[in-house]
Amino acid sequence: MHQEAPAALSSAPLLFQLIQTSSGTEASTSRPARPKPGLRPGPNIKDTGSRMRGTLGLSLSLLVCLTLGLLCVGLACVWSSRFRGGFGWDGSGLEFNWHPVLMTTGLVVVYGYASVLYRVPMTWGQSKLLWKLLHAVLMLVALLLSVVGLCAVFDFHNKNHIPNIYSLHSWVGLCAVLLFAVQWGAGFSLFLLPWSPLSWRKAFKPVHVWLGGSILGLSIAACISGINEKLFFVLKGGNHSQPYSDLPSEAMLANSLGIVIVAFGLVVLYVLTNKRWQRPEAQPQDGAYAVS
């Protein structure tokens, strides 16, 4: 079990909390010096400066992640509403327009936010169970948004007699959603239900982390191929419209959405793979990450 923070810590100013929790992370990634009996180690100005820079780097990365995620949702909404006529649920192209917005929001942005939740320094001094629950709830929201996004495209296809699940985009996207559903079910059963054995949690944790990153990668590949496919479908030129190859404003906006999605994924993976930014008790050597 990880140790609870003192009550005073939760009411301390944020910057103080950041430094305290960052100090915990640093200590867990390198073997701490053993203090002499009866003495508490005094503060080291160089170490404190380094830790503060580390936590500021994490906070900045999380801020970039938050901003890029909101930009993804905003660009997808502008594309569907301004260039594709808006939204509806009537089997027309307006229903299809939910597909890029919901898949980007659920499978990429909310998924990415839920992935980096444990890296938010203000969560480190608090009970992990609360943040596990929020992680699971956010992931469930992401999964439900993705399923509704799939329903939108299936319903649009069925009502317009367009075949389903033939393009590579659809194969990869469906793989991503199916793996996500399996990951959520397995994660819930193993890490939230109290009767799952500790040995199973420890064994499954690396698979959960690897599969989590892989699903994000698959989702991004599905988004890129989907945006690319849609632009080739709708920007054919003729009828007073410009072809995709002329890069009209719709193409510029949707291509930019793709690049922002890629940038968001890179920042999320950077935050997740940086060992200095792991939640303190999540170090492998204490074996406690799977218990709380």
Added chain:
Amino acid sequence: MHQEAPAALSSAPLLFQLIQTSSGTEASTSRPARPKPGLRPGPNIKDTGSRMRGTLGLSLSLLVCLTLGLLCVGLACVWSSRFRGGFGWDGSGLEFNWHPVLMTTGLVVVYGYASVLYRVPMTWGQSKLLWKLLHAVLMLVALLLSVVGLCAVFDFHNKNHIPNIYSLHSWVGLCAVLLFAVQWGAGFSLFLLPWSPLSWRKAFKPVHVWLGGSILGLSIAACISGINEKLFFVLKGGNHSQPYSDLPSEAMLANSLGIVIVAFGLVVLYVLTNKRWQRPEAQPQDGAYAVS
């Protein structure tokens, strides 16, 4: 500096080497028990069994990685040669056919093989410099294959008056190749040239690892969107040919290529992210990974 293996180890049978090197990895991920003075710790049957299973898992994963990579190259070659008319360098579609083969081979398969090179257990008892050189040479081969693959599509486009670099596929693919070139140059300068400071190597190592995985992810996204785009271009139906939506044999083969590329990427990332399978001296606590 990491310790050189005894000369006898290099001539030992492979299975013995696997167990020996696996033992080194396990020891570096957990704090080893301090032996009593004058005593060498005896073998523990349970630990040896666990380590052997771990190394067998790694060897099996590397075998799957090798097989999937060869399958990717084979499927790309069959697609271009059997369904798209073969190869040429004459500005026709035959020149374009080099593009999927070379990008898949260079940017995904050779890149993936070079990424997992340090995880091959038989390299662990030998000088790292040799394997660093091979890593750099393989990555250079991957980069050159990708550049020739780009030349093929640019030349085809230019000779047929088709605009370049407008689709999201091309933007993502170009980002992947440019980041790869930057990564190779920075990696060569920092990790192979002897005068780069140790502090720079230690600081850049996590960025090198994160960017390495990200470039593979970008490359796979570019491949998926490229295969998808090409199939929509060529399988339009009419002229006694079936449309993409009917999933003719070409579509099945190229979609399968995309799925095998994804599977290859997932196995490579699994090998790279599994901490138990890291090269023994590559543990952060000894700080030696950047020196040899």
